[in-house]
Amino acid sequence: MRTAATDLVGIDLPIFGFSHCRDVVAALSNAGGCGVLGAVAHSPEQLDVDLTWIEQEVKGKPFGVDLLVPGKFAGSDEGGLDRDALASLLPDEHQAWLDELLDRYGVPPLPDDVRFPRGAGGMRVDPKSMAPLLDVLFSHDTKLVASALGPPPAHFIERAHGAGIPVAALAGSVEHARRHAAAGADLIVAQGGEAGGHTGEIATLVLVPEVVDAVAPIPVLAAGGIARGRQLAAGMALGAEGVWCGSVWLTTEEAETAPAVKEKFLQAGSGDTVRSRSITGKPARMLRTPWTEEWERPDGPGTLPMPLQPMLVGEALARIQRVATTDGSGAQQLATYFVGQVVGAMDTVKPTRRVVLELVEEFVDSVERLGRLVES
Ligand SMILES: Cc1cc2nc3c(=O)[nH]c(=O)nc-3n(C[C@H](O)[C@H](O)[C@H](O)COP(=O)(O)O)c2cc1C
Numbered sequence: 561m562r563t564a565a566t567d568l569v570g571i572d573l574p575i576f577g578f579s580h581c582r583d584v585v586a587a588l589s590n591a592g593g594c595g596v597l598g599a600v601a602h603s604p605e606q607l608d609v610d611l612t613w614i615e616q617e618v619k620g621k622p623f624g625v626d627l628l629v630p631g632k633f634a635g636s637d638e639g640g641l642d643r644d645a646l647a648s649l650l651p652d653e654h655q656a657w658l659d660e661l662l663d664r665y666g667v668p669p670l671p672d673d674v675r676f677p678r679g680a681g682g683m684r685v686d687p688k689s690m691a692p693l694l695d696v697l698f699s700h701d702t703k704l705v706a707s708a709l710g711p712p713p714a715h716f717i718e719r720a721h722g723a724g725i726p727v728a729a730l731a732g733s734v735e736h737a738r739r740h741a742a743a744g745a746d747l748i749v750a751q752g753g754e755a756g757g758h759t760g761e762i763a764t765l766v767l768v769p770e771v772v773d774a775v776a777p778i779p780v781l782a783a784g785g786i787a788r789g790r791q792l793a794a795g796m797a798l799g800a801e802g803v804w805c806g807s808v809w810l811t812t813e814e815a816e817t818a819p820a821v822k823e824k825f826l827q828a829g830s831g832d833t834v835r836s837r838s839i840t841g842k843p844a845r846m847l848r849t850p851w852t853e854e855w856e857r858p859d860g861p862g863t864l865p866m867p868l869q870p871m872l873v874g875e876a877l878a879r880i881q882r883v884a885t886t887d888g889s890g891a892q893q894l895a896t897y898f899v900g901q902v903v904g905a906m907d908t909v910k911p912t913r914r915v916v917l918e919l920v921e922e923f924v925d926s927v928e929r930l931g932r933l934v935e936s
Contacts, residue, residue: 561920564779565802568726568747569594569622569703574802575792575916576728576749576781578626578706582610583814586617587912596624596706596728596804604692611700624704624728625697627690643871650872654861658876661854665890667879676875698723704747706730708758709842711743730783732760737771741778748775749804752784756807756900758844759784759835765798772799787902789922793930796923807900812912820884821847821897822909830904839877839898841869847903849896851880 563574575593579585585595597614599607607625614623670676697705698719705720706728720727726746731737737748750771752764764784772780782795783804795803810817811825824847834848838855841864846852855863863869884895910918 563801564777565747565781568779569624571622573916573920574781574796575919576624576704576802576804577809577912578804578806579809579815581809581814581816582614583816584809584812584912585623586614587812587814588809588916589614589618589621589623591913591916593916594622594624594704596626596704598626599693599697600626600628602693604696607693607696608699611696611702615701620701622703624706625700625702626706626708626728627693627697628707628709646868647871649868650864651861654864654872657861658872662876662879665850665894667876667891667894668883670875670879670882674878676878694719698725704728706749711736711739712745714743717744728781731767731771732758733762733767734770734774736760737775737780741775745778747779747781749781749783750800751804752782753835754845754901755784756810756833756845756903757898758840758842759900760843761835765794768795768798768800785900785902787905789919789924790926791902792919792923793926797930806898807902808906808915809912810897810899811906811909812915813909814912817897818881818884818895820892820895824849824895825897825899825903825906826908828899828903828906830901833899833901833903837863837869839870839873839896841866844898845900846898847896849894851894851896854894 561574566574571594572592576596577588577593578596578598580598582597585597588595597610702725705725707716708730712727712729717727728747728749729740729745730749730751731740732751737750740748748771750768751759752767753759753761754764764782768782779801781802781804782798782800786792786795786803786805787808792803809815811822828847832848833845834852835843835845836852836855837843838852864872880891880894884891
C-alpha cells in the first residue's frame with residue numbers, strides 16, 4: 561500500500577501509531593507501519609534509553625517521536641517561569657480540595673521512600689525542559705518527528721529539516737491545519753474529536769476532507785476513531801494518505817497500561833469517555849470515572865490552566881495508580897486514562913501485530929465491497 565505518507569517515511573503500510581510504550585512502537589514498526597513514541601513525560605536519559613532500545617528492535621525500520629510543543633502556557637507571559645516558580649502559583653484551595661477527595665476515596669499516601677515534591681508532576685512542555693529532549697531526539701535514527709498543541713516552532717522545523725527528518729503536526733480544526741502548513745509541516749494529522757488525548761470538537765468524518773482540501777498537496781493522516789479496517793478504509797476514502805491511531809494500542813499485549821485501567825477499557829462502551837481538563841488543564845478525552853465527575857462538580861474549585869493542572873494532580877494520579885487494582889477500591893473507582901470513543905471496540909487483549917493484520921484484512925474486504933458497489 562504505497563501512498564504519499566508511506567513514501568515520506570519509507571514504510572509498507574499507511575498506519576501510524578502513537579504510543580508512550582516503546583514495545584508497542586517497535587512492534588508496530590516491525591509490522592510494517594510507523595510506531596511513534598510519545599515522549600512528553602520522558603526525561604532526556606529515559607528517551608535515550610528507549611530510542612536506543614527501539615533502534616535495536618526495529619533494525620533500521622522507521623519509527624518516530626512525538627513531543628508536545630504548546631504555543632502558550634501559564635508562566636510564558638512572565639518570561640517563562642521555572643518549575644519552582646510555577647509550583648508557587650498552585651493555589652492552596654485546590655490542593656486542599658484534592659487532599660480531601662483522596663481521603664474520601666481512601667487512597668493511601670505514597671510510601672515514605674517515594675518522594676514527590678509539590679508540583680513535580682506533569683509534562684515537559686516548557687522550552688527549558690524541551691531543549692535537552694530535542695538534543696537526544698536528534699542524536700537518534702528517528703524518521704519522523706511530531707508535535708501536538710500548536711504549530712511546530714520554527715527552530716524545531718529547521719532542525720528536523722536540517723537532519724532530513726519530516727515533521728508531522730496534529731490539527732483539530734482546519735485553521736490549525738493551515739497554520740501547521742504555513743509553519744512548514746510535512747505531514748498533517750487531522751485528529752477528530754472522538755480521539756483519545758487532547759482533542760477538539762469536530763468529528764473525524766467532517767474534519768479530514770476539510771483539512772485535505774485546505775493543505776493540499778501536503779499529505780494528511782486521518783486520526784480519531786480509527787481502530788479497525790473499515791475505519792481505515794473510511795479515512796482513505798476521505799482523502800487521507802494514511803491513518804494515525806492512539807487508543808487501539810492501549811489494550812495490546814505490549815502496552816504498559818495500568819492493569820486496572822486496561823480492565824476498565826476492555827469493559828467500556830463507546831459512550832464511556834468524556835473531554836475533561838482534569839489531567840492536563842486542556843480538554844482531553846479520557847475514560848469517564850468518578851475522577852472526571854468530581855472535577856466537574858459545581859462546588860469544586862475547577863481545573864487550572866496547563867501546565868499547572870498536571871503539576872497539581874501529578875502526585876494524586878501517582879497515588880491512585882500505585883494502588884488501583886481490580887478490587888473495587890476507591891483508587892480503582894477513580895482510576896482513569898486518556899482513551900477515545902473506539903474504547904467500545906477494544907474488548908480483547910491482542911498482540912500489536914495482530915491489530916495491524918486485522919486492520920489490513922478488514923480494509924481489503926471493505927475496499928472490495930465498495931468496488932462491487934461501483935461495478936453493479
Ligand atoms: C493515551 C493517549 C495519550 C496521548 N498523548 C498524546 C501526546 O502526548 N501527544 C500527541 O501528539 N498525541 C497524543 N495523543 C493523541 C494520539 O496521538 C492520536 O492522535 C489519537 O489517539 C487518535 O485517536 P484515537 O485515540 O481514536 O486513535 C494521545 C492519545 C492517547 C490515547
